[in-house]
Every structure is written in C-alpha cells, then in structure tokens.
Amino acid sequence: MRIVLKIGGSLVFPDKIDVELVKNVSKQIVSLSSNHEFLVVVGGGTIAREYIRALKDIGKDDTFLDFVGMEVAKLNASLFMGALGKKAPVEVSNDFKHALSTLYLGKIPVLGGTHPGHTTDAVSSMLAEFVGADLFLRFTNVDGVYDKDPRKFSDAKKLGKISHETLLEIVEGTKAEAGVNAVIDPLAAKILKRSKIKTIVCGKEELKNIKAIIEGKHKGTEIF
Numbered sequence: 001m002r003i004v005l006k007i008g009g010s011l012v013f014p015d016k017i018d019v020e021l022v023k024n025v026s027k028q029i030v031s032l033s034s035n036h037e038f039l040v041v042v043g044g045g046t047i048a049r050e051y052i053r054a055l056k057d058i059g060k061d062d063t064f065l066d067f068v069g070m071e072v073a074k075l076n077a078s079l080f081m082g083a084l085g086k087k088a089p090v091e092v093s094n095d096f097k098h099a100l101s102t103l104y105l106g107k108i109p110v111l112g113g114t115h116p117g118h119t120t121d122a123v124s125s126m127l128a129e130f131v132g133a134d135l136f137l138r139f140t141n142v143d144g145v146y147d148k149d150p151r152k153f154s155d156a157k158k159l160g161k162i163s164h165e166t167l168l169e170i171v172e173g174t175k176a177e178a179g180v181n182a183v184i185d186p187l188a189a190k191i192l193k194r195s196k197i198k199t200i201v202c203g204k205e206e207l208k209n210i211k212a213i214i215e216g217k218h219k220g221t222e223i224f
C-alpha cells in the first residue's frame with residue numbers, strides 16, 4: 001500500500017521533543033517500508049501555535065504567521081528525517097513533486113508546511129491525492145473524530161466509521177486563520193472527499209503499532 005502518514009506536532013513536541021516517539025515511529029516506518037510505501041507529514045503543533053500567537057500579538061498578518069507555522073512544521077519534520085537512517089531523504093520536501101521523486105529514489109519523503117493558508121492536514125490530503133495514496137493515517141492528540149469537540153463537551157461521542165460527507169459536515173464552519181486547531185482542516189476534509197481517500201484518525205497510543213492499524217485493527221475513526 002502507498003500510505004501518507006501525518007503526525008501532529010503536539011505529539012512530537014508536547015512540552016519538549018519526544019525523542020523516543022520519533023525513534024520508535026521512524027523504526028516502525030522503516031521496517032514496514034519493505035511492504036509499503038510511506039510519505040510522512042509532520043505538523044507544527046503547540047510550538048507553531050505559540051509563535052503564531054506571539055506574532056499575532058506583535059501585529060503581523062495571517063500569511064506571515066502561516067509562513068512561520070510552515071517553518072516550525074518543517075523543523076519537526078527534520079526530526080524524522082534524522083531518524084530514518086538509510087531511508088532518510090537528503091532534505092525535507094517543500095512540494096509534492098519533490099516528495100514523489102524522493103519516493104522513487106527509494107527514500108521516505110518527509111514534509112512539514114508547503115504553502116500559506118492551510119495546515120499540514122491539507123498538505124497531507126493533497127499529497128495523498130497527488131501520489132494516489134491508498135491510505136491516509138493521521139495521528140493527533142485527540143484519538144479519533146468526535147461528534148463535537150471532546151475538549152469542550154464531556155458528552156462528546158467518538159465516531160467509529162463515518163463517510164467523507166459526514167466529516168465535512170462536522171468541520172464546516174471552522175475559521176480560516178493561522179494556527180486554528182480543528183479536528184481536521186476543512187480544506188483537508190474537502191480534498192479527502194473529492195479523492196475518496198480512505199482515512200484513519202488515531203491518537204498517540206496507537207502510534208506504537210502502525211502495522212495493526214494498516215491491518216484494520218484500531219480504536220480510532222475510519223473515514224471512507
């Protein structure tokens with residue numbers, strides 16, 4: 001299978017860099033790459049939002065903030081590049097064509113941000129569409145898609161399986177501004193819907209066994 005794997009920056013850098021997570025995930029990806037092709041996208045997470053908050057306070061515009069968020073995501077991506085050993089690319093890919101060429105060289109492409117105006121969810125979904133991925137695996141600090149924000153509502157219910165249409169309904173109305181933190185970027189939901197890419201959203205715990213998720217064993221949300 002050709003798989004786009006997105007790791008939320010908040011998992012990589014909760015309060016300091018989780019080196020064990022980076023090493024463990026990279027080791028799994030390298031091992032699984034004998035049977036699957038992986039392209040990895042890493043988010044900017046908390047650190048990106050912190051820079052965005054500060055620069056917003058200073059008075060910078062959203063596009064400026066987006067560029068800074070993209071750089072933080074690239075920094076986080078470089079951690080995985082450093083841990084992929086012989087499968088590591090020479091640089092973090094800034095665009096999809098570079099990522100695909102890197103894959104053709106037998107390496108595992110790694111991306112952070114690519115363009116202002118969206119998040120690394122959108123990067124991942126566009127990349128998945130561009131490379132014709134069979135699966136988009138997304139790991140964040142929320143362990144699936146809920147009917148409403150579980151950080152705000154204690155009665156929020158995790159959804160096991162939903163359609164792309166339902167995902168879009170859930171995220172529509174999310175504000176378009178730098179650093180926005182939604183269940184998934186609405187642009188990503190739209191791209192996933194149009195390209196019908198099977199998507200699985202899981203939490204940090206499940207990142208320990210990527211093979212099981214690929215085989216369909218997970219506690220997250222499947223979007224089809």
Ligand code: UTP
Binds near residue numbers: 007046
């Ligand atoms: P992230 O993708 O890291 O946001 O982008 P996120 O959804 O908070 O990610 P995780 O999952 O918690 O890591 C952070 C910000 O960087 C800018 C946007 O402002 C985004 O909100 N960004 C990122 C871009 O403008 N373009 C990109 O391609 C990526």
